[in-house]
Amino acid sequence: MLPFRARPLLSTCRAVARPVRFQNQCRRNGTSSSTPPPTTQRNVVGVFSPTSAVLFIAVGAGMYFYFTTKKQQLLEEREKERMSKSYGRPNLGGPFALLNCTATPSSNRNEIPPTFTDKDILGKWSLVYFGFTNCPDICPAELDKVTAIVNDLSKTNPSLPVQPIFISVDPARDTPPTVRKYLSDFHPSYIGLVGDYAQTKAVCKGYRVYFSTPPDADPTGDYLVDHSIFVYLMDPEGKFVDAFGQVTTKDDVVEKIQEYVKEWNR
Template identity: 40%
Template sequence: MTALSAASLRRIRLALLVLVGFALGGLAAVALVPQLRARLLPASGTGAVGQALIGGPFTLTDHTGRRVSDADFRGKFMLVLFGFTYCPDVCPSSLQVMAAALDRLGPKAERIVPILITVDPERDTPRQLAAYVASFHPRLIGLTGSPAEVEAAQKAYRVYVRKVPDPKSTAGYNLDHSAFVYLMGPDGTYRTHFGPATSLDAMADRLARIVQ
């Protein structure tokens, strides 16, 4: 058996270094990807503050015609749903669960401001929102604004919205949109979110644990 040449040894060492580099890179990816995912897509029910890239400043018009910003709600929890008054199903059901959960909380509910931010500023005027929110909860606030203002709020909360043709609608369109309910803390940071299938019991119980 002949001894390996110096050139062969160098090639073997180079191959080993490459393999070690790939292995270390794979370990780094395994460690990093869950952290990135946790920041961008937190699991429903997490209560950690500041881990999710959800929320941010907005300036909109409420259902009474008053200009408001996110800063106006500091010191209170915000329970935020993005939806619209012509929404046929998920928005009304989510708002009903929100309202019932607040009623179940009793005095704790005073620390929470329920908010509906429209994704349909073309149709959802302050007057339209006023009639709509009153049918769900006396403290529910409806927010609208210019298309640019509403879009900025949607981007801050990572809300998906897509206009789709709908011949049954008088406006000729409907809106597909994500339907998460976000709980923001008194400092304006994300606390948790609720999916559209969240039950009244689940929402009320989690709110009771977080809102102290």
């Protein structure tokens, strides 16, 4: 009985061994099985790990910020080139007459603020910015930057006269009390200027500033004003020197102003 039972076992062993030898022969001939090994599948899934996802998002955000900043820089450079070629830097600015909202108020609330003209910027380096008090983010950020610039310049050169000036492009809503209160959150030496629509349009034309406020704007209306975003540097003779865009950092502006002052003193 034992020899009879041993034969099926040998046949079974041969049947199992043949596929193994066939697989080994396929590997030697350069072919492979149609079913990939489990380890390959685990490696594919491992590419999308949490660390890889974080790195992917960080790189994407960095590239978006870089190209957005570069685009803004190109736009500002084109605008400055247009101002220089079309009008000439010495011609930027010109005469104006506006109300000085930040002059020392008298006890009479109905008294009209004194007039501030282009003659009043003579003798100082002026940083002129055009904006409006209802601006949600850009204007406050630029006014904060100008405040930091003036503070840095006063530390490095206390005798350097630098005057920050804010000119409203929203004459319908920016009354003298409104501008005075608005600028109290920034540098204490800020001069706030307003005028009627014709006066505002004239000074913006002199500085080549675009603004979208309509002449018949409703003072109680809820609207935003599109306008040029530049800080204009004027020398002590009232002549235009340079325009600093939104992407220009505070340190870059301070460095450039110091260079201009050195050239002026020579």
